[in-house]
Amino acid sequence: MDIDIIRDICLSFPATEMEIKWKSDLVFMVGRKMFCMVDLDAVPPVVSFKVSDEDYEEKVASYGFKPAPWFGKNKWVAVTDHHMLTHADWTRYLKASYGLVRQKLTQQLRRDLGIS
Numbered sequence: 001m002d003i004d005i006i007r008d009i010c011l012s013f014p015a016t017e018m019e020i021k022w023k024s025d026l027v028f029m030v031g032r033k034m035f036c037m038v039d040l041d042a043v044p045p046v047v048s049f050k051v052s053d054e055d056y057e058e059k060v061a062s063y064g065f066k067p068a069p070w071f072g073k074n075k076w077v078a079v080t081d082h083h084m085l086t087h088a089d090w091t092r093y094l095k096a097s098y099g100l101v102r103q104k105l106t107q108q109l110r111r112d113l114g115i116s
Contacts, residue, residue, distance in 0.1 A: 003038060003045055009091050010036050013098045015113040031109050035101040036094055037071075048078040049097035 003026070010016055010028035017029045024041040027034050039046040048068035051059050056075040059065045064084045068076035079085065085093075102115060110116040 003040070005087065005090065006036070006038060006047055006094070009094050010098070013095065014115045016098070030098060030102050030115070031105040031113060033101045033105065035097040037068075044082060046078050046080075047082070048076050049093055050074070050076050050100050051093075051097065052100060 007018065007026070007028075011018060013030065015030050017032070019027055019029070021027045021037075024039060026038040026040055028036040036047065036049045039048075048071060050071075053075055056077070059077045060067050060072075064079060064081035065077045066080050068078040102110070105113075105115075107116065
């Protein structure tokens with residue numbers, strides 16, 4: 001897994017912002033709400049993202065995933081084995097996370113961001 005790949009995928013989604021939070025976390029947001037986070041201090045970097053309520057239990061019980069530290073209660077998972085995911089997998093998971101967060105934004109904010 002290459003951080004540049006994660007960055008490129010996340011920034012391909014409309015109205016996505018990127019910033020560093022908490023000194024070492026690369027965060028991707030839509031409407032100032034996070035949908036992906038990369039812990040740059042971890043070796044290898046830990047990538048976390050939101051999943052649907054229905055998918056959460058299945059993912060955390062699967063090899064290569066665990067509840068995301070501090071965010072697991074909000075249905076976020078952390079990837080523990082980057083090698084098991086293809087570029088298509090990363091794209092699918094990150095797009096789904098983006099969509100889950102985007103749909104919770106107010107209609108007015110989505111219109112303002114041009115993503116209604």
